[in-house]
Amino acid sequence: xxxxxxLSLACTTALIALGGAAAAQSVTIGITxxxxxxxxxxxxxxxxxxxxxxxxxxxxxxxxxxxxDVARQIAQIQDLIQQEVDxxxxxxxxxxxxxxAVREAYQAGIPVIITxxxxxxxxxxxxxxxxxxxxITQGARSAEIMCERFTEMGIQDEARIVxxxxxxxxxxxxxxxxxxxxxxPEVCPNVTLVESQPGNWNREDSQRVMEAFLVQxxxxxxxxxxxxxxxxxxxxxxxxxxxxxxxxxVGATNxxxxxxxxxxxxxxGSIYQSPxxxxxxxxxxxxxxxxxxxVPFFNYFDTPxxxxxxxxxxxxxxx
Numbered sequence: 001x002x003x004x005x006x007l008s009l010a011c012t013t014a015l016i017a018l019g020g021a022a023a024a025q026s027v028t029i030g031i032t033x034x035x036x037x038x039x040x041x042x043x044x045x046x047x048x049x050x051x052x053x054x055x056x057x058x059x060x061x062x063x064x065x066x067x068x069d070v071a072r073q074i075a076q077i078q079d080l081i082q083q084e085v086d087x088x089x090x091x092x093x094x095x096x097x098x099x100x101a102v103r104e105a106y107q108a109g110i111p112v113i114i115t116x117x118x119x120x121x122x123x124x125x126x127x128x129x130x131x132x133x134x135x136i137t138q139g140a141r142s143a144e145i146m147c148e149r150f151t152e153m154g155i156q157d158e159a160r161i162v163x164x165x166x167x168x169x170x171x172x173x174x175x176x177x178x179x180x181x182x183x184x185p186e187v188c189p190n191v192t193l194v195e196s197q198p199g200n201w202n203r204e205d206s207q208r209v210m211e212a213f214l215v216q217x218x219x220x221x222x223x224x225x226x227x228x229x230x231x232x233x234x235x236x237x238x239x240x241x242x243x244x245x246x247x248x249x250v251g252a253t254n255x256x257x258x259x260x261x262x263x264x265x266x267x268x269g270s271i272y273q274s275p276x277x278x279x280x281x282x283x284x285x286x287x288x289x290x291x292x293x294x295v296p297f298f299n300y301f302d303t304p305x306x307x308x309x310x311x312x313x314x315x316x317x318x319x
Contacts, residue, residue: 028060029053029286030080031089034117034170035068038201039229041253041275042091044319045116048279059287068167070097077101081108087286089113089131095171099123111289115282117172124297131285132278134300135172138252138271139179141305145269146222146250147188149307153248156188161222162213163196164206164230173198176226176252194220199230206233214241222248228258228270235267254306256317262308269307272314277301 031049036042046063053061062085066073070093080088081104088110092098099119105112106126116132150156163180166173177196184191194217199206206225213220214237223238225231231251238244244266251258254270261267281301288295306314 026058026060027086027287027290028062028083029087029089029283029290030062030064030083030085031091031115031282032064032066032073032076032080033091034066034073034093036065038068039227040255040319041227041229045275045279048276049283052280052283056287059283061283066093068093070094073098074101077105081105081110084108085110087111087113087290089115089282089286090119091115092117092119092171094169095123095174096120096169099126102126111286113282113286113289116278117170118175119171127297128289129285129295129297129299131282131299132301133273133303134298135175135252136179136182137300138273138303139176139181140183141179141271141303142176142224142250142252142269143180143183144187145305145307146224146248147184147191149248149250149268150188150191150222155221157190159188159191159221160194160217160219161191161224162194162210162217162220164199164209164223164225164234165196166198166201166226166230168198168200170201173201173226180224191222199225199233201227201229203229203233203236206230207237210234210237211241214238214243220247222250225249225251227251227253228255228261228267229253231267231270232257232261235261239266254314254317255319259306259311259314259316262306262311265308269305271303272306272317273303274317275319 064076073093103126111128114130118130150159165177197209223234228251249267251270253273
């Protein structure tokens with residue numbers, strides 16, 4: 001098996017090609033990702049996806065990165081259609097905007113698997129399966145972690161929190177916020193969600209958002225962030241302001257920086273999600289679809305709660 005990389009203005013392409021007799025029986029799976037360079041989760045996902053493909057002598061994959069650009073991703077989907085790939089995996093840059101291109105793949109007879117972050121519901125008819133985490137459940141579990149901690153502290157009837165969400169229009173960001181906002185009043189009805197602002201999955205952006213929150217609000221008891229990368233950005237702002245000790249920080253998708261902050265006692269809890277599991281599940285889902293197996297539309301993998309109390313049961317994340 002050989003591995004080559006092509007660079008262009010439009011995208012970075014990694015092509016894993018097969019040689020010998022196996023090539024004649026191979027299937028070609030194309031993947032277009034959201035934005036590999038934005039955080040370590042997506043970088044690790046790509047590495048794990050390529051590694052998983054390399055283990056299968058009958059699989060050829062074309063790996064594309066949209067760089068967070070919706071127009072680029074649409075062009076990549078159309079390019080994969082022209083290449084006549086056997087199946088397509090899409091990590092959407094925007095759950096609504098990619099639907100027309102997904103429809104084109106469907107009309108071309110190419111089964112589409114959505115990975116990590118789902119597209120909008122009106123595009124479901126063009127998709128064979130979603131492989132990834134249940135983001136609404138993740139948000140709900142984060143709300144439970146927050147409420148449980150407030151209850152231990154005796155402030156469950158008065159706590160005030162702020163929320164830092166992911167990239168606007170991005171399904172994962174929408175669903176994690178939705179799950180959190182729905183579950184919080186069920187478990188802690190007297191906790192007040194004061195304000196939400198996007199942190200764009202970026203630590204520096206989230207730090208700036210938190211700096212503004214700290215100026216605007218004298219009383220902040222908790223911060224919920226859509227992932228730990230943003231959560232640590234918020235933590236850094238609070239540490240610089242000398243207010244971290246008075247705030248409970250809860251995230252989702254436990255990054256290594258979040259795990260380390262939990263170990264230091266600065267960050268309370270998160271949701272444990274592996275990009276390796278995510279990538280391997282997406283590839284296997286595509287292979288199962290091509291093999292004609294009965295694959296559920298929502299093909300979730302489990303993402304348990306992790307806090308300072310139980311973190312010893314989990315390995316430090318690799319991203």
